[in-house]
Amino acid sequence: MKDERILSRLMEYAGSYRRLARASWVLSALSALLGLAPFVFIWKISAAALGGSGTEDMAAWGWKAVIAAALSLIVSILGLMCSHLAAFRVAANMRSRLMRHIASLPLGSAESLGTGKLRAIVTNCSAATENYLAHQLPDASATLASTAGLGALILFFDWRLGLLSLLPAFLAALSMRAMMGPDMQRQMGDYQNALKDMENEAVEYIRGISVVKTFGQSVFSFERFRGAIERYEKWVIGYTKAMRPHMILFTALVQSAFLFLIGGGLWLARGGVTPGLLSDLVFYIIVTPAVAVNFNKIMYLVENRMTVADALRRVDGVLALKPLSQPEHGEHPHDASVTLENVSFGYAPGKKAVDGLSLRIEAGMRAALVGPSGSGKSTLAQLIARFFDPQEGRVLIGGVDVRRIAKEELTDFVSFVFQDSRLIKASIFDNVRMGRPGASREEVFAALEAAQCGDILAKLPQGADTELGAKGTYLSGGETQRISIARAILKNAPILILDEATAFADPDNESRIQAALSRLSQGKTVIMIAHRLSSVKRADLVCVLENGKVVEQGAFERLAERGGLFARMWREQQSAAVWKMTKEARSC
Ligand SMILES: Nc1ncnc2c1ncn2[C@@H]1O[C@H](COP(=O)(O)OP(=O)(O)OP(=O)(O)O)[C@@H](O)[C@H]1O
Known part of the structure; x- marks a missing residue:
């Protein structure tokens, strides 16, 4: 499911709260951009300190950095308030729509799906969308704005050092792309299937606990429950092993920016160390970890998007079950035959x-x-x-x-x-x-x-x-x-x-x-x-x-x-x- 499709599906449930959701994205992006301002002021302070300028300007920049950070925090809190209100409404609407639909289904449809599975879809899927809207989407908006802002700043101060600090992040992005392809989407679906099977079997097992106790633990229902747990365990271990090389490569690349910077610094300092070069290096040393953090966040955002896409597919799967037809104008029985x-x-x-x-x-x-x-x-x-x-x-x-x-x-x-x-x-x-x-x-x-x-x-x-x-x-x-x-x-x-x-x-x-x-x-x-x-x-x-x-x-x-x-x-x-x-x- 594409990003726009996920968003439009979620906004269907938001009703009049969709404006709040959008406001939360704008506020989060604004907060992220405000959060970059202190970096600029710190760069100015370090340039002034290394260049031997007066301390009045430094104090003013210091205060400006503090004010920008405080403003960023306030705007971020406002954004989170909006996103939470929208998220609660979406999850509540989704749950009540699911419950109304389940009530309209023939008894057999609900039974054949499994009560545990149905319960998991109603509670977990709406919780996944709630989390996505309340935290992950504002985070995505903030991360994208901050990455774009950081990119611009990094290239603006010294394009050579900028390119050097961005190169590992770019390579990390390529490795993440390879990791998050359609195969990953399918794997996330398999993961959710294994998880829901385990939940369903757990519910069935607890429902039949009296039988289990009476006939010992080798009964069929326990075997099935154990099978579901083992399948889940096997899946998670297999997945972790498969992801290990990708994750090592990604993390190593993201964290290797300092190596590139040190190399670049030495190369640029061939003709002598100037205060300008030193202050630029200080700036890059402070900013580069933020780039790394952003890339880590982007990786998890992609994973969260897949989880919510899977949750929406399951919700749609239940909503697609055909309810019992209802007559437009009901007829009245003539007697009780x-x-x-x-x-x-x-x-x-x-x-x-x-x-x-x-x-x-x-x-x-x-x-x-x-x-x-x-x-x-x-x-x-x-x-x-x-x-x-x-x-x-x-x-x-x-x-x-x-x-x-x-x-x-x-x-x-x-x-x-x-x-x-x-x-x-x-x-x-x-x-x-x-x-x-x-x-x-x-x-x-x-x-x-x-x-x-x-x-x-x-x-x-x-x-x-x-x-x-x-x-x-x-x-x-x-x-x-x-x-x-x-x-x-x-x-x-x-x-x-x-x-x-x-x-x-x-x-x-x-x-x-x-x-x-x-x-x-x-x-x-x-x-x-x-x-x-x-x-x-x-x-x-x-x-x-x-x-x-x-x-x-x-x-x-x-x-x-x-x-x-x-x-x-x-x-x-x-x-x-x-x-x-x-x-x-x-x-x-
Ligand atoms: N929910 C279900 N899903 C699938 N098959 C079912 C379901 N309920 C009943 N059956 C099957 O339908 C057939 C008729 O079952 P039903 O329960 O109507 O019989 P019954 O005469 O009431 O049985 P009993 O006297 O044992 O309660 C049986 O073969 C049964 O296995």
Whole structure:
């Protein structure tokens, strides 16, 4: 990405703050030029001292040098204030644009990228641009102005010594150019990839830490995390080794200016040492390190530019992910029925999780989705809630294609209670009120009561106002489930999808969850994903899935007698239950 392109992309995010960013570059350049003035005054002082002039002029030049340095500092601080304000705005705008976009993506896109990677892009990439605008760009502007000013001064005082002190810097610039070519840009990309892979694996590892602890450290996730760390280490060591000769050459050239100056001084002093030559030499000895510092800075600026170019590419990569389409004028569902017409969906090309599936669930019906593991039950439920769009066919709610229903209306129409419901780090009250943000305190408490949460509130120090996650306040899986049912009760959506809602509950919690669920289900279309077939006895319609297709459907009794897949699964579950009871009886 070219410099102008990086700048124009960054300025897109700056809005009205772009003027501040530009002001910061001008102020930084001005500060750098003011910072050169003391060198001139010092040269004048040394020339006067070596030439034996009066001390009044020297004192005046000394003061002028001090004033110029102070002015340079003040202008630099003003520049930094402007650059920081612009940088914070750019980073904030970038983060909020990314977050809005991520929220509009189908759930699958975010998952396939990896939560760790996504988090790294949102935080690290915007931080890289913040740093670039706040410090590196003003620094670049100051360095370029100072280098140009120094170049002019160096050539002005004694062009021969000037050329000698600039020659090594010029050679260093050539070696830097060789180092920073397109290959370096690619390498910076590889570096960021390795870093983000490691961060992603770290997040996944920490998320699965309980499994890791249970099964020892040779589990898959740890292997992957270790692999990512090793890849990163290998990359960094390889890169450092590859850069070693270039860096040695660059640093040696930049630092060798004194050698050239000494040689040049001796050559110029062949006919005798004059005060003018001495003061010029003093000037060059003072100024030349500044040239070296500038060249070092330029090298790091080029590297920073590559980092920010890479960060922008990653941000653009996320922004390029296609969000779920939204209708211009949303249509309203006529009722709470659900219809799937020839729906096919696959997470990856060539493998369908749902395959040409058609199904009709009438409004107010209790439907159960059953089938072997991986048969497509969860995917089907998620397609109804439009977590993804099918690649073929249509999903209709109340006779309207879900793609033609406004996002907000669809969210209001469908509630999802997940297998592993998650609560956010906020009070129980706020967690429940997320179901309907406008709900009154009484309504939230009524929902908590209907969801059988009385015992949970009673044992917490501040009841519903207790902050979850703070001071070690955590809820069990079954308790979390009941709070999320309270949220769904408050939301009161006409279609309710229950993904194995009692999967992680103990018997006490299970009976409370069942009571909460029957309260929640009243008068609603319920689509329940179930593994325990005994829990679907009261369903109006049982849909049996296999390989992404509905292979049987009907009432429980009829399917149990029919001799198909459902009857087989039912028999197996019953004999497993008998075996478990017998085993427990023997161990008593
Ligand atoms: N996020 C995902 N990315 C890729 N493939 C997936 C994803 N989720 C599910 N699958 C695959 O899609 C198929 C259907 O999975 P799905 O979770 O819908 O089945 P299920 O019947 O709900 O399974 P289970 O009863 O085990 O929860 C499986 O082959 C599964 O491996």
